[in-house]
Amino acid sequence: MPKSKYPKSDWIRPLVRDLHPYTPGEQPKVKGLVKLNTNENPYPPSPKVLKSVRDAVDGRFRLYPNPTAQQLRDKLADLHGVDRDRVIVGNGSDELLALATRAFVEPASKRKDASGRSVVQYWVPSYSLYPVLSDIHGAIRNEVPLKPDFGMPSVAKLKSEGKWHFKAALTYVTTPNAPTGRGYSNKELRALCRAQDGIVILDEAYVDFAEENAMSLAAEFPNVLISRTFSKAYSLCFQRMGYFVGHPHLIRALDSIRDSYNVNGIGQVAALETLKHRSYYRANFKKIIRLRTEVGSELEQLGFDVLPSQTNFLFVKPPGAEAAKWYEGLRKKKILVRWFSSSAFKDRLRITIGSAEEMDQCMDAIRSLAKKLSDW
Numbered sequence: 001m002p003k004s005k006y007p008k009s010d011w012i013r014p015l016v017r018d019l020h021p022y023t024p025g026e027q028p029k030v031k032g033l034v035k036l037n038t039n040e041n042p043y044p045p046s047p048k049v050l051k052s053v054r055d056a057v058d059g060r061f062r063l064y065p066n067p068t069a070q071q072l073r074d075k076l077a078d079l080h081g082v083d084r085d086r087v088i089v090g091n092g093s094d095e096l097l098a099l100a101t102r103a104f105v106e107p108a109s110k111r112k113d114a115s116g117r118s119v120v121q122y123w124v125p126s127y128s129l130y131p132v133l134s135d136i137h138g139a140i141r142n143e144v145p146l147k148p149d150f151g152m153p154s155v156a157k158l159k160s161e162g163k164w165h166f167k168a169a170l171t172y173v174t175t176p177n178a179p180t181g182r183g184y185s186n187k188e189l190r191a192l193c194r195a196q197d198g199i200v201i202l203d204e205a206y207v208d209f210a211e212e213n214a215m216s217l218a219a220e221f222p223n224v225l226i227s228r229t230f231s232k233a234y235s236l237c238f239q240r241m242g243y244f245v246g247h248p249h250l251i252r253a254l255d256s257i258r259d260s261y262n263v264n265g266i267g268q269v270a271a272l273e274t275l276k277h278r279s280y281y282r283a284n285f286k287k288i289i290r291l292r293t294e295v296g297s298e299l300e301q302l303g304f305d306v307l308p309s310q311t312n313f314l315f316v317k318p319p320g321a322e323a324a325k326w327y328e329g330l331r332k333k334k335i336l337v338r339w340f341s342s343s344a345f346k347d348r349l350r351i352t353i354g355s356a357e358e359m360d361q362c363m364d365a366i367r368s369l370a371k372k373l374s375d376w
């Protein structure tokens with residue numbers, strides 16, 4: 001390359017140059033840190049899953065994996081009582097959430113879009129990946145605030161207020177929601193899905209910690225996709241395994257634009273084995289849910305405002321000092337939680353429910369900080 005050439009900013013598309021990329025929760029290298037910031041499961045995968053992965057490390061690495069994750073799709077279809085053509089597997093559910101923008105949303109040529117073809121819509125707060133996916137695709141974001149108690153406004157209310165776009169090409173609903181932890185009832189979700197003329201993705205990343213799931217809505221409505229992941233409840237973040245269930249028409253659209261080998265072979269092995277040991281995982285859900293209740297009431301006694309949670313985390317407003325101070329104070333005591341510094345809810349912290357030992361350490365740190373509040 002001649003010397004006069006230098007990296008010019010206009011080699012990069014303006015859309016990409018100006019993008020605010022997704023910020024994943026920190027994966028710190030600090031030893032002995034109690035990591036309660038990314039909603040990972042404190043329990044390891046079933047020993048049988050780990051064995052299946054070890055046993056798969058052999059000469060087959062030479063070969064491409066099954067391109068449609070066929071065995072896994074079949075098992076997932078059985079699990080949910082649907083036909084195989086209603087399931088697609090992705091490299092984490094994040095991959096499928098991104099594919100959905102490409103399959104269902106027209107990049108915007110104007111700033112306004114009454115037809116909704118270029119509109120990606122979601123509640124605020126919800127999963128912070130959605131705006132990034134929308135921006136990457138050059139779509140128009142429609143961000144609609146939840147109620148002050150983080151509940152969903154009724155369809156009637158949405159219609160009267162006029163901010164919600166009932167023809168949005170794509171609507172993402174995190175349910176139960178993150179980072180609030182709040183669950184939505186199937187009744188209100190059904191009303192929303194029915195009113196919507198466009199695709200609705202119900203992102204159920206945390207549903208195994210909830211009382212209700214909305215899988216039946218994928219059978220009831222041709223415009224609804226249910227998103228699930230092995231990451232959080234099934235201790236498999238590392239392997240990147242997620243899937244959608246929905247109408248074959250929508251699944252086919254997603255299938256036609258994905259990479260041929262989007263799901264790696266070891267991930268397929270691990271997910272398949274996971275499905276054989278669901279009772280192991282159910283026992284873990286129970287432990288996490290029990291601990292969630294205990295930690296929640298202890299925090300309330302210490303003066304925290306604790307939102308009711310249907311997930312494996314608590315979204316809390318700490319007393320006395322700003323959330324930023326609590327975040328820093330906890331970090332000094334080697335407890336890492338999530339604080340969304342530049343958001344409308346920067347007065348709150350999101351605390352993942354870890355193991356009993358981890359939560360003991362976390363509560364010890366919180367109690368000692370609460371005592372010192374007056375010194376801050």
Ligand SMILES: *Cc1c(COP(=O)(O)O)cnc(C)c1O
Pocket residue numbers: 091092093094095127174178203205228229230231232237240241242
């Ligand atoms: C963690 C999370 C995901 C991502 O799941 P992966 O399958 O690991 O990509 C999707 N949606 C929500 C709301 C999440 O919190």
